[in-house]
Each structure stands twice: as C-alpha cells, then as structure tokens.
Amino acid sequence: METPLHTLLQKKFHLAAFRPGQLEIIEALLEKNCLLCIQPTGYGKSLLYQLTSCLLGGTTLVVSPLLALIRDQINQLTNRFQITAASINSDQTEEENEAAQREALAGRIQILFVSPEQLDHLERLQFLLQLSITLFVIDEAHCISTWGHDFRPSYRHILQFSQALKQKNPKLKILGLTATADERVEQDIAKQLSSIQHSVHVWREKMDRPNLHLSILPAAGTAAKLAICQTLLSKLTGHGLIYCATRENTELVADFLQEQKVSIIAYHAGLESEEKRNIQSAFAENTYRVIAATTALGMGIDKKDLRFIIHFDIPGSITAYYQEVGRSGRDGLPAKGILLYDPADQKIQTYFIDSALPKKEDFQAALTVIRDSSEPLNLTSIKRLTGLHPTRTTLVLAELLDQQAIKKELIKKTQAYSLLDEQKPLDLSRYTTQHLIRSEELSKMVFYAEQTTDCRMKLLRCALGDPTSASCNRCDACQKSSFNSIPDSTIATDWLKKRPVLIPEMKIQKVSSGFSLFDGKIRTEPFIRFMKKRAITEEMDDEILQILLHKTKDLIGTIGAIAPLPSNTWKAQQNFAKKLAAHLQAPLLSDLLTWETLPDKRQGELLNNDQRHYNVHKKMRAFLQHPLPANKILLLFDDYLGSGATIKEAARCLRTVTQAPLMPLTIAQIKWHLGKPGFI
Numbered sequence: 001m002e003t004p005l006h007t008l009l010q011k012k013f014h015l016a017a018f019r020p021g022q023l024e025i026i027e028a029l030l031e032k033n034c035l036l037c038i039q040p041t042g043y044g045k046s047l048l049y050q051l052t053s054c055l056l057g058g059t060t061l062v063v064s065p066l067l068a069l070i071r072d073q074i075n076q077l078t079n080r081f082q083i084t085a086a087s088i089n090s091d092q093t094e095e096e097n098e099a100a101q102r103e104a105l106a107g108r109i110q111i112l113f114v115s116p117e118q119l120d121h122l123e124r125l126q127f128l129l130q131l132s133i134t135l136f137v138i139d140e141a142h143c144i145s146t147w148g149h150d151f152r153p154s155y156r157h158i159l160q161f162s163q164a165l166k167q168k169n170p171k172l173k174i175l176g177l178t179a180t181a182d183e184r185v186e187q188d189i190a191k192q193l194s195s196i197q198h199s200v201h202v203w204r205e206k207m208d209r210p211n212l213h214l215s216i217l218p219a220a221g222t223a224a225k226l227a228i229c230q231t232l233l234s235k236l237t238g239h240g241l242i243y244c245a246t247r248e249n250t251e252l253v254a255d256f257l258q259e260q261k262v263s264i265i266a267y268h269a270g271l272e273s274e275e276k277r278n279i280q281s282a283f284a285e286n287t288y289r290v291i292a293a294t295t296a297l298g299m300g301i302d303k304k305d306l307r308f309i310i311h312f313d314i315p316g317s318i319t320a321y322y323q324e325v326g327r328s329g330r331d332g333l334p335a336k337g338i339l340l341y342d343p344a345d346q347k348i349q350t351y352f353i354d355s356a357l358p359k360k361e362d363f364q365a366a367l368t369v370i371r372d373s374s375e376p377l378n379l380t381s382i383k384r385l386t387g388l389h390p391t392r393t394t395l396v397l398a399e400l401l402d403q404q405a406i407k408k409e410l411i412k413k414t415q416a417y418s419l420l421d422e423q424k425p426l427d428l429s430r431y432t433t434q435h436l437i438r439s440e441e442l443s444k445m446v447f448y449a450e451q452t453t454d455c456r457m458k459l460l461r462c463a464l465g466d467p468t469s470a471s472c473n474r475c476d477a478c479q480k481s482s483f484n485s486i487p488d489s490t491i492a493t494d495w496l497k498k499r500p501v502l503i504p505e506m507k508i509q510k511v512s513s514g515f516s517l518f519d520g521k522i523r524t525e526p527f528i529r530f531m532k533k534r535a536i537t538e539e540m541d542d543e544i545l546q547i548l549l550h551k552t553k554d555l556i557g558t559i560g561a562i563a564p565l566p567s568n569t570w571k572a573q574q575n576f577a578k579k580l581a582a583h584l585q586a587p588l589l590s591d592l593l594t595w596e597t598l599p600d601k602r603q604g605e606l607l608n609n610d611q612r613h614y615n616v617h618k619k620m621r622a623f624l625q626h627p628l629p630a631n632k633i634l635l636l637f638d639d640y641l642g643s644g645a646t647i648k649e650a651a652r653c654l655r656t657v658t659q660a661p662l663m664p665l666t667i668a669q670i671k672w673h674l675g676k677p678g679f680i
C-alpha cells in the first residue's frame with residue numbers, strides 16, 4: 001500500500017521498500033512519542049530517525065558514541081539525501097565544532113549528532129537547549145543502564161538533559177536505539193525513560209542472524225592462534241575482521257599475517273584520528289582484505305559485505321560478542337563468526353573488569369588524599385598519592401563530583417579537586433551491580449566457548465533476551481563439526497622468537513625508538529629465566545648473551561658509546577655491558593649515569609606509573625668526562641622496560657650534557673599492573 005511514508009522513502013531516500021519492521025517502528029514513534037527499539041545491527045536503524053526527522057521539521061538531535069560512523073552518515077545525508085547534518089565532538093577541531101553550532105543555531109541543520117561526552121560541558125548543554133529540537137535520539141541506549149554490559153558514565157547526563165528538552169517542548173519525541181538489551185536492561189531503560197515520558201513503548205525484533213555460521217576453535221597460546229589465523233585466511237574468501245583484546249595483539253596479528261602475504265592492517269585507539277579515518281576508508285574501498293582491530297573499531301566499519309569475523313581473544317561479554325560477530329554478513333549472504341579459544345585468555349578479561357570498576361576502598365582512598373592535602377590536588381597527584389589504576393581514578397573522581405562530595409576548579413590551567421564542605425553519604429550501588437553484570441556476562445561468554453552441544457546461535461539469542469527453542473542447524477554444535485587438523489605452528493613460534501620488540505620513540509627528551517630482546521607477554525624460556533635470575537647471579541646466561549649479540553649486530557659502527565642505566569638489582573649488568581661494548585666496538589661508560597638520590601622503592605613495588613615516574617624523577621645525575629663522537633648513537637642499556645620512567649629520567653639528565661642521539665636497548669619488555677604491584 002502506498003502511504004506518504006512510502007512516497008518519502010522513495011523520493012528522498014531512493015529506496016523501493018521498507019525493511020521488515022521499519023514502517024511499523026516509524027508509525028509507532030509518530031504515535032507514541034517515546035519508543036525504545038531493540039533490534040540486531042544491520043536492520044537499518046538510521047533510517048528510523050532520518051525519515052521521521054523529515055516529517056517532524058525542526059532539528060533531530062542524535063547522541064551517539066560511534067563517531068566514526070557519524071562521519072560516514074553525515075556525508076551520505078548531505079550528498080545523497082540533501083539532508084543538512086552536522087556533528088559536534090572532540091574528534092573535530094574547535095573551528096569545525098563552532099561552525100556546526102552556528103549553522104544549528106540558524107536553524108539550518110536538520111540532524112545534529114553529538115557525542116555523549118559533549119553533554120558534560122555546561123555551555124554545550126545551554127547551546128543545545130536553544131535549538132528547536134523535535135526528535136531526540138539516544139543511540140546505543142543500553143549505555144544508560146547500569147544493568148547493561150557497556151554502561152557509560154557520560155550517559156548519565158542524558159536523562160537530565162532530555163527532561164530539560166521535554167520541558168521546553170512538550171511534544172518532543174524520544175527514540176532509544178540498541179542492538180543489545182536483554183529483558184532486565186530493557187526494563188531498566190524503559191523505567192529511566194519513563195521519568196521523561198510517562199509511557200514508553202518497546203519494540204523488539206528477533207535476534208536471529210540466519211546467514212551467520214558460528215564456530216569455536218580451541219587454541220593454546222599465541223603461536224597456535226597465529227597459525228590458525230593463517231590457515232583460516234587461506235581458506236576463507238572475502239573481507240573480514242580479526243578482533244583482538246589489546247592494541248599489542250592487533251599489531252602482532254597484523255605484523256605476522258603481513259609477513260605471510262595477507263593484506264591486513266592494525267587498528268586501535270592509539271592511532272591518530274587521521275590514520276584511523278584513512279584505514280576505514282581504505283578498507284571500505286577494499287584496499288585491505290582484513291583489519292586486526294580492538295573494539296575501538298566499534299561500528300566504525302559500515303561495510304555490509306564482511307564475510308568473516310575472527311576473534312583472536314575471547315571478548316569480555318556475550319553481548320559484545322553478538323554485536324561484534326553481527327557485523328559480518330549484513331548483506332544477507334553467508335558469513336562466518338569464528339572464536340579462537342584459549343581458556344587462559346579469561347584472565348585478561350577479568351583484569352579489564354577489575355581495573356575498570358572502582359571499589360568502595362578506591363573512593364575512600366581518593367577522598368582521603370584530597371582531604372589530607374593542604375591545597376586542591378590535580379589528577380596526576382591524586383593518581384600518584386592513591387596508586388589507583390589511571391582509568392579508575394578518572395571514574396572515581398567523576399563519580400565523586402557527580403555525587404557532590406568534591407568540587408573541581410581551574411588552578412593554573414589545570415583542573416584541581418577539593419572537598420565540598422557538606423558531605424553527603426555516597427551511593428555506590430551501581431558499581432556493585434556493574435561488577436556483577438560484567439562477571440556474569442563473561443561467564444556466559446566462557447560457557448559459550450567451552451560447551452560443544454548447545455546451538456551457539458540459540459545461546460546468543462537467549463543471552464540477548466530473545467528466548468527461542470529453535471536451533472540454527474548451521475553452527476559447529478548443530479552440525480557436530482569441528483576443525484580437526486590443528487595447523488603446525490612452527491613458523492609462528494619462530495617468528496615470535498625473532499620478532500623485534502620495539503620501544504617506541506619518546507618525543508619529549510628526543511629518545512629515538514629502540515628495542516628489547518624479549519616480550520614479557522610471550523613467556524619464552526629465556527625470558528622467564530632472565531626475570532628469575534636477574535637479581536641473583538652475576539653469571540651471564542649464554543643463550544641470552546648470544547641472542548643479545550645476534551640482535552645487535554646491525555648496530556655495529558653506529559654506536560658512539562654504551563651507557564648502562566644505574567641498577568641495584570641486575571647483578572650481571574656489567575658483564576653483559578662489557579660483552580656488548582666489545583661486540584659493538586664502542587666504549588662502555590659505566591659511570592656516565594648514577595643515582596644522585598636513590599629511589600625510595602623498586603619500580604615493581606609501586607602501584608601505578610605516576611608513582612613510578614615520581615620515584616625516579618630528578619634523581620639521576622649524568623657526568624660526561626669526554627665529549628661523545630658526533631652523530632653516533634648513545635645506547636642506553638637496561639634490564640627491562642616497564643613504564644619507561646627510568647629511561648625518561650636518564651634522557652632528562654643526559655640532555656644536560658649531550659645532544660647525541662639516544663636509543664634504548666633492554667633485555668626484556670614488561671607491562672606493569674596498574675593499581676597493584678608486579679607485572680602482568
């Protein structure tokens with residue numbers, strides 16, 4: 001039947017027909033005012049507000065954390081559909097944001113996208129309230145629920161803000177969108193939205209993805225996983241993603257597979273914005289076949305023809321897994337979701353949960369150091385004094401501000417925190433809830449990976465609040481199939497051993513990039529031996545010496561001198577340094593760097609990198625007897641690199657005596673725990 005909505009769809013959006021559910025949802029939104037829509041990714045959720053926006057006039061405001069996708073969408077809206085759209089977010093320059101504000105104030109923007117963090121800024125809120133907003137869209141609405149797997153503190157401001165919008169325009173329409181809300185989350189979101197709009201209408205689609213084939217491949221250790229990826233990529237066709245839990249793993253996977261002639265690139269939050277954008281558009285244009293990404297890629301990839309999603313590491317929650325695996329096959333053609341499962345990987349996810357969520361003691365610790373200080377404290381001092389994990393500190397402070405236990409003010413251009421005079425009791429229940437939810441979500445994920453009898457699609461659907469009795473008849477559990485031949489991982493094992501472990505450049509003191517012999521995350525025998533014997537014996541481990549000499553042979557002729565970093569615990573340092581100096585034919589300057597004041601503690605005993613920095617900062621001294629040869633490298637030699645604080649301190653005092661190029665070389669590279677002592 002032709003309706004005005006159909007006509008609009010064809011004329012404005014050049015589409016012949018609505019996808020299942022779309023028309024009904026738009027009609028419900030027009031009629032009900034407040035709608036929560038739960039549907040799998042790939043069902044065309046953007047059209048829901050784009051089309052409604054054309055009918056309502058005024059401005060549609062979309063709060064979305066998915067900045068990358070917004071960029072594509074704005075281009076499409078402007079160029080293809082002649083709908084004026086703009087965005088305000090921290091990825092844009094101040095000029096771009098100001099231009100967007102001007103246009104919106106003049107009433108020339110039909111759809112305005114803002115990131116939730118923008119609602120933290122008071123002046124931004126005031127500006128948004130000046131617009132004539134007719135439709136308010138909350139993308140990824142599960143983030144407002146503390147029962148959700150991805151609760152975001154910045155989403156807390158959304159409710160207050162929408163109440164203000166509603167007061168200004170009683171006819172305001174509100175649309176919450178999510179692909180991941182089970183029944184408990186659904187009820188919680190609906191309850192929260194009902195504080196703005198009395199009755200909330202919920203629309204739920206089935207969570208089945210009939211073209212998706214799910215399977216699990218057991219893999220013990222990094223080398224085995226790399227070998228499996230290599231084999232899989234030689235068998236699979238088309239483009240796809242490999243999701244990894246950490247930035248380092250995306251680099252590792254991309255480096256290895258590039259060497260095996262796979263067209264692949266790494267993507268993670270550490271890349272520059274422009275680089276990220278370039279990778280996304282290159283992938284969209286099929287320049288790369290695969291991206292190895294952390295979840296930072298999020299929905300940034302709007303590519304409908306992904307044929308596979310491989311998980312190199314187990315994701316932290318079953319909801320996240322559904323969302324990530326659901327990015328493949330959005331064109332409706334067959335696609336594969338493969339999870340490489342090593343039971344040991346649970347540890348890293350448990351660590352993520354523990355480090356992200358503050359505990360009662362953490363709030364107390366922050367309050368105590370703020371109370372005990374004679375002046376307002378900045379973030380770095382609070383991190384140093386409490387020893388809390390950096391992410392946690394930020395969360396704790398945001399919460400304390402929100403609950404009006406502390407205040408912040410600008411002192412010498414830095415934000416500083418102090419206690420408010422009147423203390424209210426803290427309500428920390430949401431953190432207990434979140435800890436419970438995240439642990440539950442992880443156990444569901446582990447169950448998904450470990451069991452082999454229940455249909456995997458059925459497990460996912462149930463976890464997503466879509467209970468079903470039907471099996472998919474496609475997954476490895478339904479088909480009783482498995483990946484029988486475990487590929488030979490010799491190539492990957494050798495590659496891992498030889499892979500240089502880069503030490504990134506440190507721009508502040510002009511330290512060029514260097515390298516370590518061993519990566520602490522890949523626990524090779526020599527690495528474990530080194531860490532065990534480091535503080536015990538002066539004798540050199542012959543295998544390690546040979547590796548050191550082999551890996552430094554390309555440096556012969558480029559080194560002006562070798563400066564060991566002062567160490568009290570590495571007993572064999574001088575012996576190694578002498579051998580290295582002879583090998584590199586460069587003088588050994590054992591007395592160049594010394595401690596002027598001994599650090600109070602060993603770096604390993606400390607709790608976070610701010611404490612490690614403070615422990616060594618301005619404590620070394622450099623004394624140069626003869627000038628160093630011009631243009632030759634001064635090699636800084638140490639046992640291991642953790643936070644980089646000791647190398648930075650060495651560079652700081654060396655810069656008072658020489659401008660020679662500095663390069664760090666360490667036996668091992670480790671990652672410190674943050675918020676507790678020791679390394680990961």
Ligand SMILES: [Zn+2]
Pocket residue numbers: 454455456457458471472473474475476477478479
């Ligand atoms: Zn199945």
